[in-house]
Every structure is written in structure tokens, then in C-alpha cells.
Amino acid sequence: MGSGQVTDSSVPFEFQGKHVTVAGLGVSGVPAAKVLHGLGARVTVVNDGADDRARAQAAELEALGITVRLGDGGTLPDGTELIVTAPGWKPTKPLFTAAGQAGVPVWGDVELAWRLRRPDSAPWLAVTGTNGKTTTVQMLASILKAAGLRTAAVGNIGVSLLDAVTGDEEYDVLAVELSSYQLHWAPSLRAHSAAVLNLAPDHLDWHGSMEAYAADKGRIYEGNRVACVYNVADKATEDLVREADVEEGCRAVGFTLGSPAPSQLGVVDGILVDRAFVENRHKNAQELAEVSDVNPPAPHNIANALAAAALARAFGVPATAVRDGLRAFTPDAHRIAHVADVDGVAYVDDSKATNTHAAEASLAAYGSIVWIAGGLAKGATFDELVAGAAKRLRGAVLIGADRVLIREALARHAPEVPVVDLDRTDTGAMLQAVQEARRLARPGDTVLLAPACASMDMFTNYNKRGDAFAQAVRELGA
Template sequence: MNPDSLSRTSDWSGLRVVVAGFGVSGYAAADNLTFLGAQVTALDESLTDRRREQAELLESLGATVRLGEGATATLPEDVDLVVTSPGWKPTSPLLAQAAARDVAVWGEVELAWRLREVDPRTGRPAPWLAVTGTNGKTTTVQMLAAMLRAAGLRSVAAGNVGLPLTEVVMDPRTHDQPYDVVAVELSSFQLHYVHSVAVESAAVLNVAEDHLDWYPSMREYAADKGRIYAGVERACVYNVADPVTEQLVRDAEVTEGARAIGFTLGTPGVGMLGVVDDVLCDRAFIDERQTSALELCTLGDLYSPAPHYVADALAAAALARSHGVPAEAVREALRTFRPDGHRIATVATYDDVAWVDDSKATNPPAALASLQAYDPVVWVAGGQAKGAGFDDLVTRVRERLRGVVLLGQDAAVVREALRRHAPDVPVIEVESDETPLMEAVVAAAGSLARPGDTVLLAPGCASKDQFDDYAARGDAFAAAVHRRGGGRP
């Protein structure tokens, strides 16, 4: 069976599908494909209790599940379609075999796009407003969803954050209460495996060095980010300060009539959103844009005035405004919005030293954005660098640095950048075998900090060399800070 023409109304029975990877999106894909009647084989190397429970449930519904070492080494015979988890490289053995046999490979996002249901009120499926970028995706999508809900629209944040998209489009409750619009976060990995997705409006927040352990070069990484603009109907939102994002818009094949909309931390030109004095304003979605701008909110309305947070708010507002959300709803949403934990979260302030957890800053550009919001700062950095370098970051923030505390397997990468570009900044490296690790990190940072300083956990690296994830790293930091302060806020 040829899967290219399949949609929500197609007969999926008899389609032979391999689901590669059994994480959140993989399980959602396998579950819904089984429901549709496809012959599903799900493969994963993991043997956790959670995987076993999910496997038992799927097998009771008629799917085949293979778990454990070697389960993903060989593509089964007679396969019509592979639905892959986003983290799988195209060079992985299973996907390479699929390519050699000319078997179609989709991601879960592509599957969800094809399974959308027509809304009887509009005669078309609920539109998607999509966001990608090296940093800020989750915050922006959550802001966007808040704006849509403030406008009275039924919406949800989904994709790389929140619910898997197949769950959103296949939820039986949506048949009676369809979503008006979906706010979608997409990673470069997810975008690599989309083919027919064409969203209403899309934003690329930024493109900076990341995931070079997955991509051969920045060129391929940026190209995958740019796939989000393909077929856009209304607005391609780009970052005026990041020329790569604007070039991706120029290169995109969009629907006739789609507009390029910039966002900037400076005064906006015509067709942009930006900041004038302390006011976030829209000069793109008003009739009088040639001569004036519409106030959306003030910096004082925002949870944080940090530049990267303001940029995220502008990008979310651009997408919301492209969908017709009124300025009052944008303001209401931004006034009440609070980002998820471990994003520029102040843990405590004592002895006139602020301790801030930005553990979500898992690459150098994210760490740079966070560091630029504080001065002077004791920087806590290190972990898994994923092939990234720190020379540019250190060069740009060295005048802000009171000192640096390093941890993790790639601490040397950061240390060498500091040695080259900020040799006078004190550096303390905490050895991995120190127990408890974060107690030692916080003690070292405290020894460097002076009244008026900020101690900032913005590692610029992934966390799984020493922690389960970035949240566990941030939690450990916060707990150690509170113990050091005797429980004082």
C-alpha cells in the first residue's frame, strides 16, 4: 500500500507500519495507528517498566512490540511505512534500511497532520501556528497558547511540548468540541521528518550552533529549521536580529499572500513588532502601520524584562496577531503568564546575592541570552557540550563575569574558552566525584559572589552526564541553595 495519499478519511487497515522508538510520540503514533486498523510493529531498545506496560497494552490491542537490545537493528520485511521518533538520525541502521528499500519515513508530526479532522464549522481542520528555533520555543508556544485562550479560542500547546500531536488530532472529545487553533512547538529533529505540513503561520526564533552531534553542519541544521515555513498561509515570523531566520523566509516556498513579519527589540519598521521605550507594539497587523503602531503591553507587564524573554513575547504576539487575536488578549496573557520551572527562575536572595536557576539553558546561545540579563554574575556552567564551542559566548560576557564554577564531562571545553578570552576571571572546577555534587557547586559559587551579584545556573550544556534531565539539575541546584541559606527565601 502506498501511504502518500493517506488522510483522516482513508482506510488504514492493512497498512504495515513500523514505529521506530517507543517514547512519548512513538507510543502515541503506535496507539493511534493500531486504532485505525494498521498492522503496527513498534521497536525500541529500552526495557524500562514503563515501556513494558505500554507494550502489554498495545499488544492487547493487536500491535506487535519488540523491546530490548537489538530490537531496532533490522527493519522487518514487507513494510509500507516507518514512523520514526524525532531523535533518530537518518543514518541509524533501521532508517538507512528504509531508505535503501524506498520505504516512506514520516515523523509523528507528519502522521498527525494527515490525521486532522475537518471542523464542520469551518469546513477545514483546525489551523496550526508553529514555532521553532534553537532557544525559546517552549516559552513562546506557551505564551501563544495563553494569548489564544485569552481571546476565547479553544486551543492547546502541543508537539515538542505538551501533548503529542497525534493525541491532539485523534482525541475523540475534539469531534464534539473541535480546537479552534493549535499552538505547535517543533524541534529541528521533528521538522526533518515532515513532508506535507503547511501551517497557517510560523516563526523561527533564532538559529545558533546546537545539535552538531546530530547534524553534519550548521547548514543542514538551519535548513531543517526553515522547513517550518514551507507552504505557510499567513505569516512567516522572523527575528530581525538573526539574519539566518530572515534568509530562511526568503528561501521558503509559501502560499501566495503570506507575509514576512519581523520582531525586534528595537523600534519596529513597517511590518514588524518591536519595542518603543518600554512598550511592546505592533506595526504589522494594523491598517495604520505606515504611520503608527498599536500598543500590546509594557515591559512592566512581563514576568521578566530579560531580552530573550521579551523577544519570545514579541514572536508569540506576532503569531497570535496573525490569527486575529486582539491586542487586549495579548496583554492579558502576557500579564499573567509564568514560564515553566528552570527558566530564569529566582531561587532565593540572601546576603544581597541573587541565586537564579536557568538550567533549561542547555546550549551556548541560551546561556548567552541568560547571562546578558545579569551583571555582575557568577556563572555556573558545564555538562554535555554536544559539540558546541564557547569562545563567542565568553568573549561577549567576560566583562560581566565575577567568576565561573564548572562541572560535568565537558567542563574543559568551557575552561579552555575562558583561558583564551577571559584569563583573569576566577574559575573553580568541581570534580564529578564530589558528593553531594550541587552542594559543592553552590559552595564554590558562594565563595566567589559578592553583595549585589547574581549566581546564575545557565550551564550552556545538556545534563544527562550527571542528572536525569535539566529539571533534575535545576532542582538539585535550588535545593542546595536553600540549604546554604538555612531555608531563607
């Protein structure tokens, strides 16, 4: 953890009359183009696709006088002085190769928002990680609101960052969710405090390697002023803190599901406690909340709550606000959501568990499970996941395009677990999957939808997959 003074590396950028190319339409490109146009830039938007949605967005922008080139996202427009890219565009795209050769800087929407902040604008409490980002940021915003602060959950969720920094609404502090994509394109970001919740292989096709993925996550710590929050159980997050250049006096603060050491938050006898932001932390601890105040109180969600609490405490929030904010928090749908009890069996929807790391956390929350899994594996392997969960599995029901990979892992590491392999990828497969899970389950078991895979082989998104599960469960109880 660097000890030298780090200054904000952003420099004033005069947009009036500058030729700025916006790469990509969609949820970030359209607002960026409008903001830049309003600042007097000459904006050209380039987009790979030319479908109906893209044409409608193009027409909206062209009506403002913005140039849009559909179906041509690879060519650098003549005279470009800056590119502002949608976060999902890969760094290897020809457009960025051409920009590098021409010496043209590339920013993401987060970098643009950071550069457009007013001198007196709200500080950022930032969160990243492979899993748990959205829940943690929403918990953080709830805690900050409970402290009477004007705040919003922004970034990858909620309010657009550009809207937050350029709009009329005034904030005391922002709870900011940042993806690895966004961090890659945000070199100037300097948060008040930040957390990396966990690191597991994900999006490696975009980043190229686990090392590059971790490095982009670690950018969130650069220039932190008060606290770099890390996961004691995930050494890679602490390593990123050690490698970061931060402002003088910034502290490393860990969170753990065990009893906390000094400069950590943790759990003692069912109580969330703080040994980081208290006087004489070597001897004292501050009670923050009870585990039962966390909804739901699954282990990985308690970890999310501790990370949110650490960031809030770094901002000076009192302990009572942590408790009140956690009590007021309601998780989004499809995140360990209890759907119903049928014949003594609990049915839980964690469709948001779209990778093995998220599924591992979900499986660890229950004692005896009939597991519904499968979908698009995105290059993942399942041996470690299955080996860790084998003792908890009553049975498994597999669906989706890459279910064979999970079936083979079950055969290797849990051969005694009965497996139903549904050779279907239609949306109606979920009803059959729930019916088969009911047949395998016993009173006291949990039927858990934690697919460990993406949903797009069968459903529009994980929300639709979770909705199908919930509807199938409701039909069981009808």
C-alpha cells in the same frame, strides 16, 4: 520568499489493512501505534532497546494485538508499506536506508497527526528555534486563551499532537512546538503561520551539518498562509523565510528588541508595539503590552513574547489579549527562575540553558555575575560565549565532565576572572558550587546557574540539576 500558490502536499492514506512499522516506543511511538491500530492498520513496532520500561510498553501494545520487536530496530519488517518514526531516530539508521531502497515512505508523529486532521480541524500556529520554543508556545497559548479562543500548547510539549487531532476536544487554533527532528520527518506540514526564533549550532550529530539543521528548521515555513515570523537580530531566520515556498499573500514579519520598522514588532520606550498587523503600518503602530508585563523581562524572554504576539496577531487576536495573556503567563521552572536573595545577592536558576546559545541569552540579562557552569558539552566550544560575557563576570564556578573546556576559554578571554574548578561530577557538587559562588559574590551580584551544557553527567535531567541548585541556595539562607 516564494510567491506561487502552494497546496497541501498530503494525500489521503488508507490505513485499513496496511502494514505500518512504528520505529521506537516511548512518548510518541506508543500513541502512534495505538492510533494506527485503531485505524485498522497491521502494526509492527521495532525498538532498539529492551529494558524494563520497553518491555512494559511492549506488553501493553501486545495485549491489543500489536506486534513488538525489541532489540531489533535496524531491520525492515517484511511487507512494510509505511514507517512512522519517533522524532529522535537518526535519518542514517539502517532501517531508513532499507526503507529508501524499498521505496517505503517515512513519517514522523507530527506528519501522522497532520495527515489525520479532520477537514474542519484547528489551524496550527507553529514555533521552532534552537532556544525559547517552549516558553514562546506557552506564551502564545496564554494569549490565545486571553482572546477567548479554545487552544492548547501541543507538539513537543503539553498535549500530544495525535491526541489533539484525533480526540474529542474541539479547538479553534493550536499552539504547536516543533523540534528540528520532528520537522525533518514532517514534509507535508502547512501551518497557518510559523516562527523560527533563532538558529545556533545544536544537534549537529543528528543532522550532520549546520546547513542540514537549518534546512529542517526552515521546513516550518513551507506553505504558510498568513505570516512567516523571523528574528531581525538573527539573519539566518530571515534567510529561511526568503527560501520558503508559501501561499500567495503570506507575509514576512520580523520581531526585534529595537524600534520596529514596518512589518515588524518591537520595543519603544518600554512598550511592545506592532507595526505589522495595523492599518497603514508605515505610519502607525499599535501598543500591545509593557515590557514589565513579560515574566521575567530578560531580553531573550521579551523576544519570545514578541514572537508569540506576532503569531497571535497573525491569527487576528486583539492587542488587549496580548497584554492579558502575557500578564497571565507563568514560566516553567528552571528558566531564569529567581530562587532567593541572600545577603544582597540574587540566586537565579537557568538550568534549562543546556547549550551555549541559551547561556549567552541568560548571561546577557544581568550586569554582574558569578557564573555556575559545566556539564556535558555535546561537542560545543565556549570561546565566543566567554568573550561576550567576560565584562559581566565577577567569578566562575565550574562543575561537570567537560568543565575544562570552559576553564580554558575563561583563561583565554577572561584571565582576570577568578575561577573555582570543582573536580567533582557527583550530585553533591552543586552544594559546594553554590557555597563557592557565595564566597565570590558581592551585594548587587547575581549567582547564575546557566550551565551551557547538558546535565546527564551528574543529574538525570536539567530539572534535577535546577532542583539541586535551589536546594543548595535554600540551605544558604537557612
